[in-house]
Amino acid sequence: MTLDWPVLLPLIFAGLMGLSILIYVVLDGFDLGIGILFAMADDDERDTMVAAIGPFWDANETWLVLAVGLLLVAFPVAHGIILTALYLPVFVLLVGLILRGVAFDFRAKVPVHRKHRWNFLFFAGSLTASLSQGYMLGVYVLGLDDGLAVFGFGALVALCLAASYAAMGAAWLIYKTEGELQRKAVRFLRGALLFTALGMVAVSLATPFASPRIFEKWFTWPEIAWLTPLPIITGGAFLWLWHLSFHLPLKGDRHSITPFLTLAAIFTLGFAGLAYSFYPYVVPDRLTIWEAASATESLGIILVGTAFVLPVIIGYSFYAYRIFGGKATELTYD
């Protein structure tokens, strides 16, 4: 194939969309995870946990809007097929996101005796949103089919993704808190890590066996030679994190950010594997990114804006994370 704009642009946008999804999963992953961990915390701890994500969650969720937005604007046909096929799980996701988003704000502003209710809804919304994302991932991996087996697999991935978000949340808490809550977060991390590993193994095994095309892509010479490091590095990262979790917190709070970064790396590796499996399809085995793409001139217009704006967004996101760096303290509107 020749590298001209009609070929390049869909490729670039698939890359951008993948990047947005990955950033979303890592960033909103930790704040959804903290919502899930709400179930295992007491009231004071909950205030600290919310303070650890307060300045960030709006922006984190915006990456989902960008990811879905890019699917919508760059691959409109695929957007229609995927979202009508996943109509109900998408709906559950949205209800979950609505509940947790408003609960986050309401819990701090309602009269004190009603705060409990919104704490619960923050937990319930975070959990349902995570579960539905996992379910959608499971169904997508199996090619958007339906049937009992697909449902079962979707449910398994749903549980595991929720657990891996909980792991992200725990890792973020290790970074942002101290004392008893930090020690608690280490225990949460260890428990959630097991399910995260299980989920990644399940998805990694199911993907090639659900599609002969993907099987072919992984298990042929010479591809297999340079792909082998991917699962090995991932496994190594898991083992190291597992080992580390028995020693945290360390003196002087060393390595407090390491669990989060390691998990982010693990997510990135897993995501890279998925991306390799599905490329060049945007709807598995049905529609390639070129078949689903918008007109070249429209993609060009979007790309011009993206090229200017995306680095700026990433830049000021880093700035915001730096301003609110350090241990979480009480969160007030001043």
Add this chain to the structure above:
Amino acid sequence: MDALILSRLQFAANISFHILFPTITIALGWVLLFFKLRYNATGDGAWMRAYFFWVKVFALSFALGVVSGVTMSFQFGTNWPGFMETVGNIAGPLLAYEVLTAFFLEAVFLGIMLFGFRRVSNRVHTLATVLVAFGTTMSAFWILALNSWMQTPAGFEMRDGVAYATDWWAIVFNPSFPYRLAHMLIASGLTVAFLIAGLSALRYLKGDRSDSMWKALRTGVFLGAGLIPVQIFVGDMHGLNTLEHQPQKVAAMEANWVTRPNVPLVLFAWPDEEARENRFEIAIPNGASLILKHSIDGVVPGLNDYVGNHPPVAPVFWGFRIMVGVGLAMLALSWATGFFLLRRGTLPRPLAYAYAPMAFSGWVATLAGWYTTEIGRQPWLVTGVLRTEQAVGPVPAGQVGFTLTVYVALYVTLMIVYLGVLTHLALKAAKDGDQTPMPGVRNEPLAQPAQAGE
């Protein structure tokens, strides 16, 4: 009911709920900046207290706007795949620019604006407020560009049933866009003006005479009194623009069934679609000809020219009248109150009692106006390009009915809670007065003459 009407109801429910919150945040961002700049200039802590009160309302409204906005971005695909398949080449870039230039700007700097006052310098905090206000306004710019293009499409060509852009400038600045953008931005200003004045009036009625209450009240009343005449003028121009580009919508707004001269201005009627005439009509002779054509025997287009191709008449007719009626009430109340504040330096209790329930009058007018223009676009999704029924997706009616029911229940609940929390915040502020401490805020008002009544 079939999937089409259910999907339309669901979209209407989602977007109606969504628009309420951006309508607040677009203008409230600028009002917050005004409070902040007044504080920077005078060093008077009461401005900062007003800022902190309204920033909470901003945060709450923003959160509801974000979560309902996320829902909107999925709606296109889940229920209306035909929309993007047909006009995605044009709608796509406009939506993309909205997310890229606006959504992120708001979302990232919101954190600093809400929680960063003591973490960053005062200058950076002011800058964050500017960027958030600018971001919300840019959001409105792009999304209204898309909506206006759907009303009055321009700058494109159709190839094999798919729209391709030929002139981006013409697409963004399509014929109805400048009017719609101005009309909506002022509507947002009015909504916020009445919300601020209304909640401040509630605090006043509860005995609150604090500095910060007066400052917010005066800001709200004068902002409203200043904007409403401008809005009436801009609204009139927007109407004339609609007459030029979507005459069937104006015919429905006026419930004018027959193209003719000397058309009366219908004040009240029950439009009967079956008989294609008005029942119980009360009208001012020649009124519509005068308003729309600036001459009593001006010929006004009627619905008979658009049989089978015009919107349902009653909702458009009534939506328009509710919007205008609320606008006139806003004019009367804000000018009367403005007079007393300026000349007498007081707020008479009857006016405070009238203001408190008018806190949400902006919402009523905004929704009524949007219903007028969006139902007025039917049966087209994109005027002359795509009919609404052609865009609906394959999801079965039962599923859409189920999701619609849950959405509506959720939205009603959230609305009750939102209104309850706002009232709670206002009552709590009324009780605390200006007594609670504000760490990090200097309070050294420059010497200035005391204002009567404060």
